[in-house]
Amino acid sequence: MIYLDNSATTKPYSAVLETYTKVASRYFANPSSLHAFGQKVRELHEEARKQIAQLLGVRSDELIFTSGGTESNNLALKGIAHRYKNRGRHLITTQVEHPSIKEVMGELEKEGFTVTYLPVDEQGVIRVSDFEHALREDTILVSVMHVNNEVGSIQPIQEISNRLSKHQAFFHVDNIQGMGMCELDLNGIDLLSVSAHKLHGLRGTGLLYKKKGIELHSEMLGGGQEGGIRSGTENTAGAVAFAKALRLVLTEKENKLKDVLAIRDYLLQELSQIEGIHVHSKKACMAPHILCLSARGHRGEVLVHALEQKEIFVSTTSACSSKAKLASSTLKAMGVSDEEATGAIRISLGYENTDAEAEQFIVAFREVLEKINEVVK
Ligand SMILES: Cc1ncc(COP(=O)(O)O)c(C=O)c1O
Structure with a gap:
């Protein structure tokens, strides 16, 4: 074959599958349980977060585990729009985003937000000048993918983040196709989505990086896990396997x-x-x-x-x-x-x-x- x-999707590395099986079978307690077994699992969960943070060069309290890229994108967009709607109701994205961005933007439009969809040139890349024209005083969020999933075009992330350095708008990057393949400087990026199954990790595990200090409206209510932003019993085996996959893919x-x-x-x-x-x-x-x-x-x-x-x-x-x-x-x-x-x-x-x-x-x-x-x- x-x-x-x-x-x-990528084939999971066998070392990742082994890690998952080991953690899921040995350390199955709920990390929120008070007993020592639960606390051991909490330690593993936080260790996985720390390892990923080190690999990405960010702080561990800036990472939220999710179920994948789609959820990370939904959380970033809705979380910012709903939390900061009093600052403005204008959002910017591109015409070539994944449906997990486009569909959410469509929903936000129905809620009264205005969305500018930036066109691309014949290479599939947005023009920075179009972005500059689209940026308004009431823009609160700009979401641009790093690598396009259909043609592989790379968007000018650095230029956009430079233009946003003195603007109130938060900058979200869908890095689901780029992570592990393309360099990206996270300075100047406020939110970043990553998905494990695109980098030889497992389905059902994703990440949202959220720069310290930025607040998100919680879109998943419940037990208050993941800093109160993403409730639901943690997938610790998935998180540890994610850390392993990311380490291996970055070495590759x-x-x-x-x-x-x-x-x-x-x-x-x-x-x-x-x-x-x-x-x-x-x-x-x-x-x-x-x-x-x-x-x-x-x-x-x-x-x-x-x-x-x-x-x-x-x-x-x-x-x-x-x-x-x-x-x-x-x-x-x-x-x-x-x-x-x-x-x-x-x-x-x-x-x-x-x-x-x-x-x-x-x-x-x-x-x-x-x-x-x-x-x-
Ligand atoms: C650019 C991009 N964003 C988001 C996603 C969704 O990620 P997931 O499959 O982890 O939900 C994909 C998946 O193909 C993608 O290519």
Whole structure:
């Protein structure tokens, strides 16, 4: 099997699974229980938070464990909007965010907030000048993803945070596709979402970084866990496994990022020689691991299923859009035609992919295209 769908989810590292099983089976007490067994689990939970904080270079009391990226994004947006609505009711985001941002922004609009959706250029990147024009005195939140999940474009996070340094608006970054693959300076970022299953951790575990001093309206009421912001009995085994996954993936980043880049460049080079292929991801501003392309005249889902016959797994832009069989909204925002946007596929690499797999992919992809072209003739 050749797995090239790492942006949908990654294979959990076996060490992460072992950690999870060990903690879940041995240290199953509730960390809020007063007895010594509960307190041992509390220690493990807080140790996991501390380790993640060290890896990210933040304070441990700035981290909130959640159930994943979707929850972190919901909490950041609703938590800020509902807490600071008296300061202003204007929010800024982009046209190419994940549904866990877009849908929440839509809900907030229904509640009376005004949202500016920044357009992107043909590379899938917002223009800082558009952002500057959109920023208003009553803007309270700016939410921009670091790495786009469909085409891999990288947004100008540093420039935005520089512009916001003297503004009241909080800056939230969805870093779910970037963590473990792309550098990001957290200075100047107020809130950051991370998801464990995108970095060889487990589903059902996520994080929201929230800079000290910022308050969030709690969207999950109950026992007051996670500093009163996110109630619910803590998933300590998940938190410890998350810390392990993050440590391992950041080590991989140090040692193997160059290999991922080499595979990406090889794929770009080979794909550019195949007639009718249009690569939408632009090297100048793309993440190392995401490549989005269309094959003229072919539907993305046909290509995905044809490749699957050869045990090669890619996706049609994003897992979410493929389920709904919708044209990629990111590609449409980039000005790509409807036909190409519906026909796109996404190849997303991880640290476990090899040169040999990339070569096999190219051979298989050429065969698939030839076969489909014959059927179409
Ligand atoms: C950019 C981005 N944001 C948010 C999410 C949602 O994360 P999760 O699957 O952990 O809920 C995803 C998942 O694909 C994503 O790619």
